[in-house]
Amino acid sequence: MSGNWLKRIALVCMTPEVDAQEHSEALPSYGIHRIQAAIVANPAFANTEVRIIDLGSEDDDSYLQELLRFRPQLIGYSLFVWSTNCLVKVARNIRKLDPSIVQVFGGPSARSALLDLTPYAPAYQYADCLVIRDGEEAFNQIAMSLDELQDRTRTIKAMERTLEEEKFDVHIAEMTRFAHVAIEIIMGLPGDTPETFRKTFWRARSYPCTLRVYHCVVLPSALMVRSPPEHLLNYDPSSLKMRSCLGWTAEAIEQESRFLSTVAEQSGGAIGEFLWVFPPP
Ligand code: B12
Numbered sequence: 068m069s070g071n072w073l074k075r076i077a078l079v080c081m082t083p084e085v086d087a088q089e090h091s092e093a094l095p096s097y098g099i100h101r102i103q104a105a106i107v108a109n110p111a112f113a114n115t116e117v118r119i120i121d122l123g124s125e126d127d128d129s130y131l132q133e134l135l136r137f138r139p140q141l142i143g144y145s146l147f148v149w150s151t152n153c154l155v156k157v158a159r160n161i162r163k164l165d166p167s168i169v170q171v172f173g174g175p176s177a178r179s180a181l182l183d184l185t186p187y188a189p190a191y192q193y194a195d196c197l198v199i200r201d202g203e204e205a206f207n208q209i210a211m212s213l214d215e216l217q218d219r220t221r222t223i224k225a226m227e228r229t230l231e232e233e234k235f236d237v238h239i240a241e242m243t244r245f246a247h248v249a250i251e252i253i254m255g256l257p258g259d260t261p262e263t264f265r266k267t268f269w270r271a272r273s274y275p276c277t278l279r280v281y282h283c284v285v286l287p288s289a290l291m292v293r294s295p296p297e298h299l300l301n302y303d304p305s306s307l308k309m310r311s312c313l314g315w316t317a318e319a320i321e322q323e324s325r326f327l328s329t330v331a332e333q334s335g336g337a338i339g340e341f342l343w344v345f346p347p348p
Contacts, residue, residue: 072213073115073214076143077118077134077137080119080154081145081150083147096121101202102206106206109211115210125152127157131164134161140167141213142158144158144171146173146176147175148176150174155187158170158193161193169195169196169209171195171209173202182197196209239275243276247277248276251278252264252268252271252281253283254280254324255312257299257315258313260315272345279343280345284307285302286307297313331345334348
């Protein structure tokens with residue numbers, strides 16, 4: 068059962084002016100209207116507005132403005148030979164302005180062979196999903212999964228809120244009565260600093276729990292694609308371990324790694340390639 072997170076879906080296409088004008092009337096982009104109908108017919112989206120944005124010309128800036136006004140959480144782009152260039156530009160700009168918007172591509176030109184060509188590559192920078200066949204069912208499934216995922220994330224966030232600062236100690240004390248508890252923290256996260264990390268470390272060490280400290284790794288499903296440019300990520304392309312980033316110089320990360328190794332050794336813990344383990348004090 069889907070939640071109610073998804074309030075606005077934009078379906079973007081560009082109906083071309085008909086070449087050679089052999090038809091008397093303009094032909095609509097039928098495919099994207101079928102997708103709109105399929106979403107509207109789904110009771111899970113009774114409270115979701117599904118808007119088609121079709122400006123009929125290659126004016127990427129106007130598409131961008133129209134989308135920003137509508138503020139969709141999910142965008143479906145319909146790619147044809149006549150619309151790819153313009154709509155990929157739009158998608159790139161949307162991704163820069165708001166990386167939280169999910170972008171799905173469909174239509175006969177939404178194929179990796181095409182999006183791997185120089186003007187469009189690399190597509191992972193702006194496309195979250197390619198639908199390479201009829202889109203009615205696929206787009207509905209994507210929208211429902213997204214809605215459900217966000218709903219669960221909201222629930223987890225709500226649960227985390229109960230772990231407020233003052234309640235944290237109580238929860239740890241209760242859990243350690245009947246379970247082996249491990250606390251996990253990350254060293255080298257962008258925006259953190261050696262000083263604040265050190266405070267977190269000593270605080271985490273003060274609990275009667277195992278502590279695992281992970282060297283920050285720039286994963287392709289997370290920081291690699293979600294970090295804003297100001298995070299200045301510099302990471303090893305093979306191990307993906309962070310070398311330096313916002314708040315951390317390369318020296319600071321090395322120094323903190325040495326510090327963690329020393330404390331792990333002194334406390335009978337373990338040193339791995341990607342993490343340090345500290346037994347309960
Ligand atoms: C009607 C038509 C036209 C019309 C209107 C086009 C329009 N606005 O849709 C006109 C006459 C304008 C036209 C012209 C041309 N066309 Co024409 N046309 C068609 C035709 C016969 C039907 C389109 C249609 O309505 N299909 C039915 C709908 C339901 O399918 P659909 O549009 O593909 O959409 C489905 C999926 O693709 C997907 N989908 C689509 N968008 C999205 C978006 C998302 C987010 C998702 C998830 C899924 C998704 O789900 C949809 C529903 O199942 C198709 C062939 C065909 N059988 O599709 C060719 C086709 C679209 N045309 C094609 C071409 C190449 C042209 C021309 C360039 C002529 C040429 N040289 O071949 C011209 C140029 C355009 C122009 N400036 O005039 C190609 C496009 C290939 C491509 N990669 O873009 C097609 C596919 C034919 C082919 N050769 O294979 N065409």
